[in-house]
Amino acid sequence: MNAGLIVAAGKSERMGPTADKAFLNLGSKPVIAYSVIAYERCPDIDTIVLVVRKDRVDAARAMAKIYGCAKVLKVVAGGASRQVSVANGLDVVGDETRIVSVHDGARPCVTPQLISETIAVARKHGSGVAAYKITDTVKHVERGVKVTRTMDRSKLWAVQTPQTFKFEILSKAYEFVKKKKLSVTDDAQAVESIDGEVRLVPAPLSNMKITCPDDLVLATILLGL
Amino acid sequence: MNAGLIVAAGKSERMGPTADKAFLNLGSKPVIAYSVIAYERCPDIDTIVLVVRKDRVDAARAMAKIYGCAKVLKVVAGGASRQVSVANGLDVVGDETRIVSVHDGARPCVTPQLISETIAVARKHGSGVAAYKITDTVKHVERGVKVTRTMDRSKLWAVQTPQTFKFEILSKAYEFVKKKKLSVTDDAQAVESIDGEVRLVPAPLSNMKITCPDDLVLATILLGL
Numbered sequence: 217m218n219a220g221l222i223v224a225a226g227k228s229e230r231m232g233p234t235a236d237k238a239f240l241n242l243g244s245k246p247v248i249a250y251s252v253i254a255y256e257r258c259p260d261i262d263t264i265v266l267v268v269r270k271d272r273v274d275a276a277r278a279m280a281k282i283y284g285c286a287k288v289l290k291v292v293a294g295g296a297s298r299q300v301s302v303a304n305g306l307d308v309v310g311d312e313t314r315i316v317s318v319h320d321g322a323r324p325c326v327t328p329q330l331i332s333e334t335i336a337v338a339r340k341h342g343s344g345v346a347a348y349k350i351t352d353t354v355k356h357v358e359r360g361v362k363v364t365r366t367m368d369r370s371k372l373w374a375v376q377t378p379q380t381f382k383f384e385i386l387s388k389a390y391e392f393v394k395k396k397k398l399s400v401t402d403d404a405q406a407v408e409s410i411d412g413e414v415r416l417v418p419a420p421l422s423n424m425k426i427t428c429p430d431d432l433v434l435a436t437i438l439l440g441l
Numbered sequence: 442m443n444a445g446l447i448v449a450a451g452k453s454e455r456m457g458p459t460a461d462k463a464f465l466n467l468g469s470k471p472v473i474a475y476s477v478i479a480y481e482r483c484p485d486i487d488t489i490v491l492v493v494r495k496d497r498v499d500a501a502r503a504m505a506k507i508y509g510c511a512k513v514l515k516v517v518a519g520g521a522s523r524q525v526s527v528a529n530g531l532d533v534v535g536d537e538t539r540i541v542s543v544h545d546g547a548r549p550c551v552t553p554q555l556i557s558e559t560i561a562v563a564r565k566h567g568s569g570v571a572a573y574k575i576t577d578t579v580k581h582v583e584r585g586v587k588v589t590r591t592m593d594r595s596k597l598w599a600v601q602t603p604q605t606f607k608f609e610i611l612s613k614a615y616e617f618v619k620k621k622k623l624s625v626t627d628d629a630q631a632v633e634s635i636d637g638e639v640r641l642v643p644a645p646l647s648n649m650k651i652t653c654p655d656d657l658v659l660a661t662i663l664l665g666l
Contacts, residue, residue, distance in 0.1 A: 345588075347580065351652050352599035353627045354579075355572065355641070363570075363598075363639035366630045372592070374577035402578045405591045414588035416580070421649065422659055427576050434647055437662055 218335060219313045219383075220255035220264040220287070224248045224276075224321025225294020225301040236269055237426055238321045243441030247426055248276070249283055250324030250439065256285040258328035260335045261317065263287050267294045267305040268321075299400055303390050309383065315339065317380040318403045322426045325438050326378065334380035334417050342382050342412060345404050346419035347375040373416055376423050379403040385412050443560060444538045444608075445480035445489040445512075449473045449546025450519020450526040461494055462651055463546045468666030472651055473501070474508055475549030475664065481510040483553035485560045486542065488512050492519045492530040493546075524625055528615050534608065540564065541612075542605040543628045547651045550663050551603065559605035559642050567607050567637060570629050571644035572600040598641055601648050604628040610637050
């Protein structure tokens with residue numbers, strides 16, 4: 217069994233003080249619906265778990281029903297950080313799961329094909345994480361907008377989601393970071409903390425994340441809405 | 442006098458062995474035409490210098506004429522690296538220049554407004570470099586696609602162009618790197634090498650660079666072609 221774990225429980229400070237970006241409108245659907253539909257349509261995914269804000273659990277269930285996403289078996293409340301939200305999701309994914317594909321609900325341009333590619337690499341290597349090689353020059357900025365130095369970009373990749381792993385590896389990694397009280401920014405970093413191998417899967421720049429109002433405009437264009 | 446210096450003399454290895462990406466078709470115009478038109482339309486730009494491959498000098502002149510870009514006063518041949526190409530351009534920009542705005546011809550989605558913003562910041566602080574704060578997690582990859590560690594993304598900005606400077610600063614910086622035989626990836630790094638202040642100007646992700654065939658598709662969408 218392969219599970220999709222779609223996380224959309226975060227704060228959206230750049231969208232306004234009370235906004236929940238997962239439920240903002242993008243074309244005719246809420247942002248999160250696009251990811252859920254992509255996972256529903258991916259032939260390599262058997263079940264989907266959604267992690268949303270506590271006050272959105274019912275809305276998320278209704279959304280899955282409206283868009284005919286029958287693979288959505290569980291909708292659970294997230295926590296104060298992405299890390300806690302993913303852990304909450306992993307708790308209910310189910311023991312029969314072999315592969316778990318974690319995805320940010322704020323990346324609506326994900327495709328069933330990209331999900332499948334990360335699953336194929338995770339099956340072989342334990343992990344398959346969507347990422348792109350950074351082609352722009354990267355500057356280190358100590359504070360504000362003054363550059364302190366230029367990084368060696370040839371070694372830098374920006375990672376996105378899906379971040380797909382063998383379930384036993386990801387669940388061991390999340391137990392480890394919880395026990396050690398480590399804070400991680402993504403699932404790959406949790407796996408890095410147990411010295412697990414993290415393999416990158418080249419993904420398009422168009423698999424962007426919605427973080428500010430301008431991104432909604434860009435996503436509308438990219439999705440052809 | 443404020444000059445635009447548009448550089449499009451590079452190799453385009455990811456586009457095929459002999460491709461010159463500046464002259465690939467994007468909608469009905471060559472890629473480079475979009476940047477030239479944006480500089481032409483920017484009210485803060487007085488003159489434009491184009492730096493192209495030696496075998497494209499005539500084609501670039503004809504292109505400027507076709508699209509009515511009357512500010513294009515000089516078209517010169519570039520060198521083996523971006524650094525040499527920019528230096529060639531700076532040589533002909535002219536002594537009456539106060540501000541020079543360097544731009545990659547492979548970024549067709551630049552707008553007159555963004556050019557003006559970098560000029561305003563450069564007037565005040567000596568430099569104004571288009572950049573965006575990296576919102577994706579960044580991984581360090583020693584070789585291939587295996588992650589070695591996670592970077593602190595809160596301090597990382599990806600820089601684009603326009604990179605705009607007071608002419609005296611940029612020209613001093615390029616003289617310095619030439620004399621010291623330093624190799625720099627962008628204009629900001631040249632200025633960093635003389636301990637000049639590099640100020641970043643927040644720019645949209647849509648000001649992307651064409652590096653591979655997929656990017657042409659993305660640019661077509663972003664430009665509404």
